[in-house]
Amino acid sequence: MFDIKKICMIYDMEKEEKMYALKGFDLKLPDKGLIGIIGPSGSGKSTLMYCISTLKKPTEGSIVYNGRELCECSNAQREQLRRSEFGFVFQKHYLVPYMGAVDNVMVAANGKDKELRKRAEDILKELGIGEREFNKKPAKLSGGQCQRVAIARAVINDPKVIFADEPTASLDHENAYNVMKILKEHSKDRLVLVVTHDKSILKDADSVIEMWDGEISVNGEAE
Numbered sequence: 001m002f003d004i005k006k007i008c009m010i011y012d013m014e015k016e017e018k019m020y021a022l023k024g025f026d027l028k029l030p031d032k033g034l035i036g037i038i039g040p041s042g043s044g045k046s047t048l049m050y051c052i053s054t055l056k057k058p059t060e061g062s063i064v065y066n067g068r069e070l071c072e073c074s075n076a077q078r079e080q081l082r083r084s085e086f087g088f089v090f091q092k093h094y095l096v097p098y099m100g101a102v103d104n105v106m107v108a109a110n111g112k113d114k115e116l117r118k119r120a121e122d123i124l125k126e127l128g129i130g131e132r133e134f135n136k137k138p139a140k141l142s143g144g145q146c147q148r149v150a151i152a153r154a155v156i157n158d159p160k161v162i163f164a165d166e167p168t169a170s171l172d173h174e175n176a177y178n179v180m181k182i183l184k185e186h187s188k189d190r191l192v193l194v195v196t197h198d199k200s201i202l203k204d205a206d207s208v209i210e211m212w213d214g215e216i217s218v219n220g221e222a223e
């Protein structure tokens with residue numbers, strides 16, 4: 001699904017000493033499965049994920065997604081691709097504080113009809129958010145519940161890829177486990193890419209990419 005070649009990222013191009021956040025490696029990603037990207041803080045995990053998901057443009061290199069060169073697409077085309085085919089989960093849930101759970105899921109929905117609202121409610125129920133929570137604002141939900149609402153928002157448009165950057169970092173162990181279980185479930189028919197510095201959450205990953213200092217140090221099966 002993704003064919004990445006010689007991907008290179010330099011922040012602060014105008015600085016004399018160039019700092020490579022990504023040092024020019026190749027990477028192929030399949031169209032389904034749970035893939036982990038692990039590595040210490042500063043190793044380039046988020047930069048890689050944001051380049052692949054079109055949130056950032058690499059300094060050099062090529063990212064081909066289903067035959068399309070993403071680095072040559074316009075910003076509008078990249079935004080359209082994110083809207084229609086990608087879903088995002090971040091460490092912070094970024095829910096809208098004055099909206100209830102269902103409305104927060106609908107924010108991302110491509111449409112507003114009743115059927116879609118029903119779908120949002122069904123997804124929330126599947127994630128263990130019951131009717132009692134449907135109209136609750138984020139401040140009235142627990143951290144784990146907020147992250148599950150954020151996951152519902154990421155899947156409402158039935159994306160082909162879910163990008164999750166440290167999705168469990170602000171959760172306790174049990175909630176982290178539940179979030180990973182949900183992401184694993186969704187990876188049966190789409191690609192789910194999870195960035196983390198915590199190896200323990202990747203025990204059910206189909207494969208794990210290890211990063212070190214802007215490069216891939218290991219690319220293989222999960223242990």
Ligand SMILES: Nc1ncnc2c1ncn2[C@@H]1O[C@H](COP(=O)(O)OP(=O)(O)O)[C@@H](O)[C@H]1O
Pocket residue numbers: 011012020021039040041042043044045046047048
């Ligand atoms: N917006 C930015 N401007 C300048 N440098 C950045 C920026 N974002 C990340 N970096 C640098 O790029 C390197 C990789 O960062 P990042 O991709 O966030 O790593 P990770 O997600 O593995 O912690 C780090 O040295 C970081 O300081």
Ligand SMILES: [Mg+2]
Pocket residue numbers: 045046047
């Ligand atoms: Mg990061």
